[in-house]
Amino acid sequence: MKDLYKILQIDKSSPESDIKKAYKKLAFKYHPDKNPSPDAESKFREISEAYDILMNTDKRRMYDNFGYDSISGDAPQINPLDLFQSLFNVDFTGLGENMNSNIFVFSDLSSNPFLNSNPVMKYNLECSLEELYHGTQKEFNISHTYRKDPERDEVGKKSTKYVINVKKGSKNGDNIVVKEGGNYIHQLDIVEDLVIQIVELEDPRYRRKDNDLYIIENITLCEALTGIDIFIDHFEGPLQVKISQIVKPNQMFQVFNKGMPLKHDNQSLGDGSDKGFGNLILDLNIEFPESLGEKQMNYLKKILVQFERNKKEGQVVQAYYYKEKEEVVKEFMNQEDESSGCIQQ
Numbered sequence: 297m298k299d300l301y302k303i304l305q306i307d308k309s310s311p312e313s314d315i316k317k318a319y320k321k322l323a324f325k326y327h328p329d330k331n332p333s334p335d336a337e338s339k340f341r342e343i344s345e346a347y348d349i350l351m352n353t354d355k356r357r358m359y360d361n362f363g364y365d366s367i368s369g370d371a372p373q374i375n376p377l378d379l380f381q382s383l384f385n386v387d388f389t390g391l392g393e394n395m396n397s398n399i400f401v402f403s404d405l406s407s408n409p410f411l412n413s414n415p416v417m418k419y420n421l422e423c424s425l426e427e428l429y430h431g432t433q434k435e436f437n438i439s440h441t442y443r444k445d446p447e448r449d450e451v452g453k454k455s456t457k458y459v460i461n462v463k464k465g466s467k468n469g470d471n472i473v474v475k476e477g478g479n480y481i482h483q484l485d486i487v488e489d490l491v492i493q494i495v496e497l498e499d500p501r502y503r504r505k506d507n508d509l510y511i512i513e514n515i516t517l518c519e520a521l522t523g524i525d526i527f528i529d530h531f532e533g534p535l536q537v538k539i540s541q542i543v544k545p546n547q548m549f550q551v552f553n554k555g556m557p558l559k560h561d562n563q564s565l566g567d568g569s570d571k572g573f574g575n576l577i578l579d580l581n582i583e584f585p586e587s588l589g590e591k592q593m594n595y596l597k598k599i600l601v602q603f604e605r606n607k608k609e610g611q612v613v614q615a616y617y618y619k620e621k622e623e624v625v626k627e628f629m630n631q632e633d634e635s636s637g638c639i640q641q
Contacts, residue, residue: 298364300346308360312351319347320475344376405462405470405494407559417478417488423462425499429531429556431464438490441479451482460492465507465559468496501529507574509555512581515543520582530554530576543580551576
């Protein structure tokens with residue numbers, strides 16, 4: 297009779313966290329694409345089956361009370377490679393014949409923030425905004441130390457190749473955590489986790505906020521009053537954005553579904569073919585003319601006659617440029633903060 301606890305090298309009282317930890321260690325060791333020994337595949341299947349049974353509350357109870365035969369007959373056959381992929385988001389297939397070259401392929405990154413107080417080795421994976429829009433594949437090597445000879449307490453150095461398939465819509469801070477993928481720390485006798493994290497590079501034209509894209513476009517005063525067609529070099533191809541209404545200072549316009557693609561969650565239903573998009577936000581900067589000739593001013597007065605003020609008598613004085621409105625607003629806000637701070641004291 298199979299001893300599933302012995303296969304995973306754990307005790308009968310082991311919690312689920314220990315079962316998963318044991319499976320991870322042994323599954324990586326005996327994965328048939330990494331281990332060339334003739335019995336690797338059979339051991340890999342045994343390890344996967346033991347994990348599948350012991351992580352299921354009902355199956356584990358049946359096994360503990362009645363033995364392996366009570367569950368082996370009716371249990372559906374699991375695919376150990378699929379189980380491995382679903383748990384650790386890593387695959388070794390399609391990498392050529394040299395499977396001992398320490399190569400890892402990851403199919404996606406997590407959007408959850410990485411929280412861990414243990415020592416970690418960090419690697420910044422730089423991606424342009426356009427790469428994150430379309431999705432991309434990144435290949436790189438990481439050099440790290442490892443425990444070469446435990447008996448002699450020797451430390452060696454090796455290089456591991458990683459292939460990361462970055463999904464459309466991934467963002468700054470998305471990460472993959474590779475357990476014990478970092479440096480071996482001799483003083484602590486531990487191996488660091490490796491955190492591969494996306495760093496979104498600055499784009500010369502666009503700014504990103506969540507799933508929306510922001511772009512600044514300069515327009516003339518005439519265009520602001522009469523309407524405009526704006527041509528934008530978008531990631532998916534040129535866009536002609538039509539604005540028919542009058543554009544007032546500090547106004548923004550949006551084009552629906554022309555922002556970043558929404559990243560498909562592996563846990564969501566569907567095949568991810570229709571992910572949706574954020575919006576494209578246009579920040580329109582009206583460029584006013586530096587000066588106008590007398591003839592031009594007369595034309596404008598005739599055209600915009602309805603905006604003329606009622607003239608009244610009074611002392612004639614000249615006004616001069618002071619500041620931008622935004623600067624004054626900031627000054628008032630700072631004064632209010634200082635005043636409230638004094639009151640609190």
